[in-house]
Amino acid sequence: xxxxxxxxxxxxxxxxxxxxxxxxxxxxxxxxxxxxxxxxxxxxxxxxxxxxxxxxxxxxxxxxxxxxxxxxxxxxxxxxxxxxxxxxxxxxxxxxxxxxxxxxxxxxxxxxxxxxxxxxxxxxxxxxxxxxxxxxxxxxxxxxxxxxxxxxxxxxxxxxxxxxxxxxxxxxxxxxxxxxxxxxxxxxxxxxxxxxxxxxxxxxxxxxxxxxxxxxxxxxxxxxxxxxxxxxxxxxxxxxxxxxxxxxxxxxxxxxxxxxxxxxxxxxxxxxxxxxxxxxxxxxxxxxxxxxxxxxxxxxxxxxxxxxxxxxxxxxxxxxxxxxxxxxxxxxxxxxxxxxxxxxxxxxxxxxxxxxxxxxxxxxxxxxxxxxxxxxxxxxxxxxxxxxxxxxxxxxxxxxxxxxxxxxx
Amino acid sequence: xxxxxxxxxxxxxxxxxxxxxxxxxxxxxxxxxxxxxxxxxxxxxxxxxxxxxxxxxxxxxxxxxxxxxxxxxxxxxxxxxxxxxxxxxxxxxxxxxxxxxxxxxxxxxxxxxxxxxxxxxxxxxxxxxxxxxxxxxxxxxxxxxxxxxxxxxxxxxxxxxxxxxxxxxxxxxxxxxxxxxxxxxxxxxxxxxxxxxxxxxxxxxxxxxxxxxxxxxxxxxxxxxxxxxxxxxxxxxxxxxxxxxxxxxxxxxxxxxxxxxxxxxxxxxxxxxxxxxxxxxxxxxxxxxxxxxxxxxxxxxxxxxxxxxxxxxxxxxxxxxxxxxxxxxxxxxxxxxxxxxxxxxxxxxxxxxxxxxxxxxxxxxxxxxxxxxxxxxxxxxxxxxxxxxx
Numbered sequence: 001x002x003x004x005x006x007x008x009x010x011x012x013x014x015x016x017x018x019x020x021x022x023x024x025x026x027x028x029x030x031x032x033x034x035x036x037x038x039x040x041x042x043x044x045x046x047x048x049x050x051x052x053x054x055x056x057x058x059x060x061x062x063x064x065x066x067x068x069x070x071x072x073x074x075x076x077x078x079x080x081x082x083x084x085x086x087x088x089x090x091x092x093x094x095x096x097x098x099x100x101x102x103x104x105x106x107x108x109x110x111x112x113x114x115x116x117x118x119x120x121x122x123x124x125x126x127x128x129x130x131x132x133x134x135x136x137x138x139x140x141x142x143x144x145x146x147x148x149x150x151x152x153x154x155x156x157x158x159x160x161x162x163x164x165x166x167x168x169x170x171x172x173x174x175x176x177x178x179x180x181x182x183x184x185x186x187x188x189x190x191x192x193x194x195x196x197x198x199x200x201x202x203x204x205x206x207x208x209x210x211x212x213x214x215x216x217x218x219x220x221x222x223x224x225x226x227x228x229x230x231x232x233x234x235x236x237x238x239x240x241x242x243x244x245x246x247x248x249x250x251x252x253x254x255x256x257x258x259x260x261x262x263x264x265x266x267x268x269x270x271x272x273x274x275x276x277x278x279x280x281x282x283x284x285x286x287x288x289x290x291x292x293x294x295x296x297x298x299x300x301x302x303x304x305x306x307x308x309x310x311x312x313x314x315x316x317x318x319x320x321x322x323x324x325x326x327x328x329x330x331x332x333x334x335x336x337x338x339x340x341x342x343x344x345x346x347x348x349x350x351x352x353x354x355x356x357x358x359x360x361x362x363x364x365x366x367x368x369x370x371x372x373x374x375x376x377x378x379x380x381x382x383x384x385x386x387x388x389x390x391x392x393x394x395x396x397x398x399x400x401x402x403x404x405x406x407x408x409x
Numbered sequence: 410x411x412x413x414x415x416x417x418x419x420x421x422x423x424x425x426x427x428x429x430x431x432x433x434x435x436x437x438x439x440x441x442x443x444x445x446x447x448x449x450x451x452x453x454x455x456x457x458x459x460x461x462x463x464x465x466x467x468x469x470x471x472x473x474x475x476x477x478x479x480x481x482x483x484x485x486x487x488x489x490x491x492x493x494x495x496x497x498x499x500x501x502x503x504x505x506x507x508x509x510x511x512x513x514x515x516x517x518x519x520x521x522x523x524x525x526x527x528x529x530x531x532x533x534x535x536x537x538x539x540x541x542x543x544x545x546x547x548x549x550x551x552x553x554x555x556x557x558x559x560x561x562x563x564x565x566x567x568x569x570x571x572x573x574x575x576x577x578x579x580x581x582x583x584x585x586x587x588x589x590x591x592x593x594x595x596x597x598x599x600x601x602x603x604x605x606x607x608x609x610x611x612x613x614x615x616x617x618x619x620x621x622x623x624x625x626x627x628x629x630x631x632x633x634x635x636x637x638x639x640x641x642x643x644x645x646x647x648x649x650x651x652x653x654x655x656x657x658x659x660x661x662x663x664x665x666x667x668x669x670x671x672x673x674x675x676x677x678x679x680x681x682x683x684x685x686x687x688x689x690x691x692x693x694x695x696x697x698x699x700x701x702x703x704x705x706x707x708x709x710x711x712x713x714x715x716x717x718x719x720x721x722x723x724x725x726x727x728x729x730x731x732x733x734x735x736x737x738x739x740x741x742x743x744x745x746x747x748x749x750x751x752x753x754x755x756x757x758x759x760x761x762x763x764x765x766x767x768x769x770x771x772x773x774x775x776x777x778x779x780x781x782x783x784x785x786x787x788x789x790x791x792x793x794x795x796x797x798x799x
Contacts, residue, residue, distance in 0.1 A: 280799045294799050297791075303799065304790040308715075312742050315714035319423035326424055335707040398706055399699035403679050406694040 029056035036101035039270035043101035047138025079133030108132035142187035159189035179215035179228035203249035222379035265336035276307035341384035436499035460622035476537025483533035494665035494720035501666030511581035516543025523651035544585035546576025598649035600639035657736035664743035751776035
């Protein structure tokens with residue numbers, strides 16, 4: 001089948017596709033065409049602390065926002081377009097086809113928004129969701145702490161009542177990515193120290209401009225500083241910022257992690273075939289072979305093996321999406337975080353093998369910018385199997401929840 | 410039409426429709442009930458002259474499985490390769506030694522892809538009815554599964570050809586009613602239909618590691634007519650390309666069998682981990698073992714997607730290169746996952762896994778066989794690279 005067929009698409013979806021295509025051709029700024037793989041984290045992150053941004057980016061935000069398309073599946077009442085997942089997929093497909101970025105991206109869409117839709121009260125939804133849709137507010141994640149990494153339920157950020165309507169927060173969060181540029185943070189805090197650790201956690205929203213909140217950048221092995229640590233010193237927060245019930249935050253926390261993991265999987269799978277294209281390009285550059293077979297048969301074999309892994313992963317994303325759409329069991333989705341992140345790491349490892357000595361630079365004229373950037377991205381990729389629940393935590397989840405292997409008594 | 414659009418590319422349907430789910434559960438029931446893995450041991454120890462059950466083969470014909478993918482004009486059911494793969498997966502669960510690969514994946518596909526209408530009419534109805542078995546010989550000692558590296562030759566005579574050479578690892582040659590062999594002729598690779606009882610044909614059966622049935626077919630000046638060329642004499646130069654397509658389908662069908670086999674071996678292993686108590690606790694409560702099981706589960710899920718996509722591509726793509734890519738992907742990913750599962754299955758079963766008395770060992774033997782069958786994985790990765798332009 002050489003030509004894609006649309007016969008299985010309903011007439012209504014076909015019409016919607018045509019409508020979206022026309023909308024984008026007409027309204028999307030030309031300068032943005034072909035600039036983005038359209039993943040959940042590729043684009044404008046919004047917020048009040050964002051550095052000056054290209055006016056075309058804001059124009060794209062405005063025209064989509066007017067139709068609720070910055071968050072297509074969210075209800076209209078909260079700034080979305082109230083579309084089905086099938087319609088949203090059509091919308092994203094068409095954007096990807098044109099290489100358009102999502103109009104606004106970030107943790108608001110990927111994590112806290114879906115969680116508020118599920119667990120937030122009406123007031124919270126009205127306060128936060130439209131602001132996320134408009135890109136006015138950027139969110140960061142206050143989960144990990146120095147002593148609560150994989151053992152996330154061990155969070156200790158103190159959250160003590162202060163009168164009937166407030167809490168006081170004291171403690172420290174780490175790995176609060178981009179906290180220095182965020183307006184709000186969603187936190188897991190300790191409200192009951194006597195209960196079993198999962199039962200004493202409260203999910204609470206904090207305005208980063210509240211007195212006593214201090215973010216500080218952390219430099220990483222890649223030389224970049226997207227990570228931060230965030231300190232809380234007598235931070236007074238209204239009780240109305242609690243999502244769900246006090247001491248029942250662990251359920252909310254886990255739901256959010258589910259959204260986060262599925263986003264990581266989608267993000268890595270957003271550009272099918274990109275791994276193979278990138279590695280072949282690197283091989284051509286570093287092995288000085290403009291065309292034909294990659295001259296080193298061992299490296300060629302490695303490129304093919306990683307590319308096959310990529311293909312199997314992409315097909316699995318498709319298969320699980322189809323299975324969910326057909327109401328099938330979603331148990332296999334638990335593997336996607338591991339599969340996605342390990343694929344990404346193997347891709348960079350193979351790229352580094354192809355680069356050879358050109359991958360060993362930190363700065364200086366002996367290396368071109370692309371070489372230097374690739375090495376730093378390789379370093380960054382080591383975080384993929386740690387963030388969002390380490391691979392080991394994912395394996396625990398699969399073993400217990402999917403395979404039903406027994407707990408240690 | 411089961412194609413939807415994503416990113417300008419056709420997306421393959423990778424889930425089963427209702428009828429396929431029914432086919433799957435019927436097949437699973439039948440195989441569980443009639444084809445326990447322990448049969449392999451019984452057939453082996455009895456030195457069974459056929460090496461499989463003719464009665465079961467007839468039952469499978471009656472269930473419509475043997476004719477599932479054959480065209481209706483030749484008394485088949487007319488379904489797709491994907492449907493056949495659904496059945497093969499279930500047969501693979503219990504490592505069935507019946508002549509599925511030889512007759513359905515090699516013989517029938519060769520006849521369907523390359524045969525004249527007379528050749529198809531002569532053989533396909535009998536295949537679907539379970540009355541005719543077909544073998545295909547393409548591999549030779551030292552050729553490592555590459556048909557072009559074979560040395561068998563066909564020499565033109567007055568009224569046809571004489572064939573000389575030796576084919577190894579020919580599945581079910583000892584029971585075949587027809588053996589299709591590849592042979593070099595006039596600088597081309599041709600496929601020839603050979604009557605196993607013809608003068609000059611000798612078949613030596615061997616006991617294969619995985620207890621599928623196979624043998625060596627030796628051809629000494631075997632005379633065949635022009636009508637023995639698959640596709641007729643005019644199709645003589647087409648043999649190599651037909652054989653490539655047949656082998657791609659065999660890779661995909663075999664990968665479907667592997668999927669069932671690895672699922673079963675994995676399920677048996679996880680159950681064992683739940684039941685076996687050491688140090689006063691079930692083995693499955695040890696995290697070191699839990700993580701290994703969870704990793705296997707992950708590779709099986711990825712292999713499943715590759716295999717289903719490949720089977721679907723056979724039905725939907727008219728481009729042999731596209732099928733070839735998916736065949737390489739399915740065979741490599743499935744056989745590597747299967748081998749990992751089988752190797753770990755033995756380790757996690759411990760001492761009992763080393764005994765012939767336990768069934769799990771049969772899965773390791775089959776897994777090793779799949780790694781090597783129909784082209785090594787190294788060769789298939791090289792093929793994938795070539796098909797993708799590097």
